Amino acid sequence: MIVMKFGGTSVGSGERIRNVARIAQHVQDEKGVPPVVVVSAMSGVTDMLVRAARTAADGDRRSYGLLRDELQQRHEQAVMDCQIEEAISRPLNSEINTLLDWLETLCQSIYTLGELTPRGLDVVSGLGERISARITAATMMSMGIAAQSIEATEIIVTSSNFGDAKPLLDQTRERAKHLRELVSQGIVPVVTGFIGATEDGVPTTLGRGGSDYSATILGSCLDAEEVWVWTDVDGVMTADPRIVPGARTLKTISYGEAADLSFFGAKVLHPKTIQPVVDQDIPVRVLNSFKSEHPGTLICAEVTDEPLVKGITAIRNLSLVTIAGRGMQGVPGVAGRVFSALARSGASALMFTQSSSEQGICIVVPASDALAAQNSVEQELRFDMLRNDVASVKKTEGAAIVAIVGAGMRRVPGIAARVFAALADSEINILSIAQGGSDYNMSLVIKQDQVDEAVRAIHHQFEMNKE
Numbered sequence: 001m002i003v004m005k006f007g008g009t010s011v012g013s014g015e016r017i018r019n020v021a022r023i024a025q026h027v028q029d030e031k032g033v034p035p036v037v038v039v040s041a042m043s044g045v046t047d048m049l050v051r052a053a054r055t056a057a058d059g060d061r062r063s064y065g066l067l068r069d070e071l072q073q074r075h076e077q078a079v080m081d082c083q084i085e086e087a088i089s090r091p092l093n094s095e096i097n098t099l100l101d102w103l104e105t106l107c108q109s110i111y112t113l114g115e116l117t118p119r120g121l122d123v124v125s126g127l128g129e130r131i132s133a134r135i136t137a138a139t140m141m142s143m144g145i146a147a148q149s150i151e152a153t154e155i156i157v158t159s160s161n162f163g164d165a166k167p168l169l170d171q172t173r174e175r176a177k178h179l180r181e182l183v184s185q186g187i188v189p190v191v192t193g194f195i196g197a198t199e200d201g202v203p204t205t206l207g208r209g210g211s212d213y214s215a216t217i218l219g220s221c222l223d224a225e226e227v228w229v230w231t232d233v234d235g236v237m238t239a240d241p242r243i244v245p246g247a248r249t250l251k252t253i254s255y256g257e258a259a260d261l262s263f264f265g266a267k268v269l270h271p272k273t274i275q276p277v278v279d280q281d282i283p284v285r286v287l288n289s290f291k292s293e294h295p296g297t298l299i300c301a302e303v304t305d306e307p308l309v310k311g312i313t314a315i316r317n318l319s320l321v322t323i324a325g326r327g328m329q330g331v332p333g334v335a336g337r338v339f340s341a342l343a344r345s346g347a348s349a350l351m352f353t354q355s356s357s358e359q360g361i362c363i364v365v366p367a368s369d370a371l372a373a374q375n376s377v378e379q380e381l382r383f384d385m386l387r388n389d390v391a392s393v394k395k396t397e398g399a400a401i402v403a404i405v406g407a408g409m410r411r412v413p414g415i416a417a418r419v420f421a422a423l424a425d426s427e428i429n430i431l432s433i434a435q436g437g438s439d440y441n442m443s444l445v446i447k448q449d450q451v452d453e454a455v456r457a458i459h460h461q462f463e464m465n466k467e
Helices: 014-031 045-057 061-081 086-113 118-125 127-142 169-175 177-184 211-221 255-263 334-345 367-380 382-386 407-411 415-425 448-461
Strands: 002-006 036-039 147-150 188-192 195-197 203-205 226-231 252-254 284-288 297-300 311-324 351-354 360-366 392-405 432-435 441-447
Touching (some): 002 014, 014 036, 014 061, 014 127, 036 127, 036 211, 045 061, 045 086, 045 118, 045 127, 061 086, 086 118, 086 127, 118 127, 127 147, 127 188, 147 177, 169 177, 169 211, 177 188, 188 211, 211 226, 252 255, 255 297, 255 311, 255 392, 311 448, 351 432, 360 367, 367 392, 392 448, 415 441, 441 448
Parallel strands (some): 002 036, 036 188, 147 188, 226 284, 252 297
Antiparallel strands (some): 195 203, 311 360, 311 392, 351 360, 392 441, 432 441
């Protein structure tokens, strides 16, 4: 069995949804059994839904009403472009209208209360997938493919952490048997991505971009042969082709490399996508729905004959929080106190380095969290600063992380030297450096305005444009 996920651009219009149906039919013909299809909302729809809810909370009744009408027009146009026969399209349009009426009623409640809770936002923001799944299933049926739309709230059981819910895999595995039954009957289940529900049936979401995560959760619970993530690029690339024109698609990549690349800014996969399939060694393929003949990238447990460096990516809009002081040397617990202060501020530490002399600690945080992080650390260390044990807690803006990822880096000395040489030749200064315990991720902090040049220089140094 194959689980296939189609992103927002892949279902972004009626013509593209018909293409999804054709791909599903081809896979069914080739494998002999229907695939399980997971769909995102049409591109841009989730943003519109969130905007409708937030304008309602802000007391703007007119805007959410206009957004509701725009959503209806867009989805009805998609139904028309899907060329769905009238006997199927008429009840489908009625169902879409009912869902959007429900959205307007919900926005009216938010408007009256003047408050948008995380729970309410999850209910609103998952509506796009609910409509998309219905249109995709109807298109398949109109093309002679047996299909049924399925609400993931009936299958994927999650925690109640609204906005970023965690899957409960044992409960989900039990409920996923329904999908297996449909497949055994020759029916393509078209499942809503991004959303789930608590054990009590309260709707949740898996975080933005969570449709990838939905697919691997289902792939794990169904013991799938593979999970295919269909997007609008040819696969995982060595670098962002908008920055490096010579960037190429990788044929294979390991789970660990893919996880590191996604964490450090690669946009092809949701950062949590790989987690559910690793233990069962279920491969994930990243494919281009607009070039279905392209082999894409295979993500699996082990990759042989890999190049030294697989990919280079970057996270921008960061700040450094630096704690310095001679009195920190030999004093236990300072780093622990700093991390506790960060946790209280709500800031996420993307990278951490400490000098061997223990006189300096450098933490990289999102720029939006930097001031809160600095204030919280200063408050925690205020008595240390009065004693001059800590000299300063400084915030430096305009930073970025460039991450170099590759399992081949583990077995070859001198990788760091080549990276440093490439940056030195481009007159790029390194502000901080860290290397993960896995030995296949090296992270450098540089000035944000030098990121593109740095990525190109490293890509050229390792000749990553070559097979």
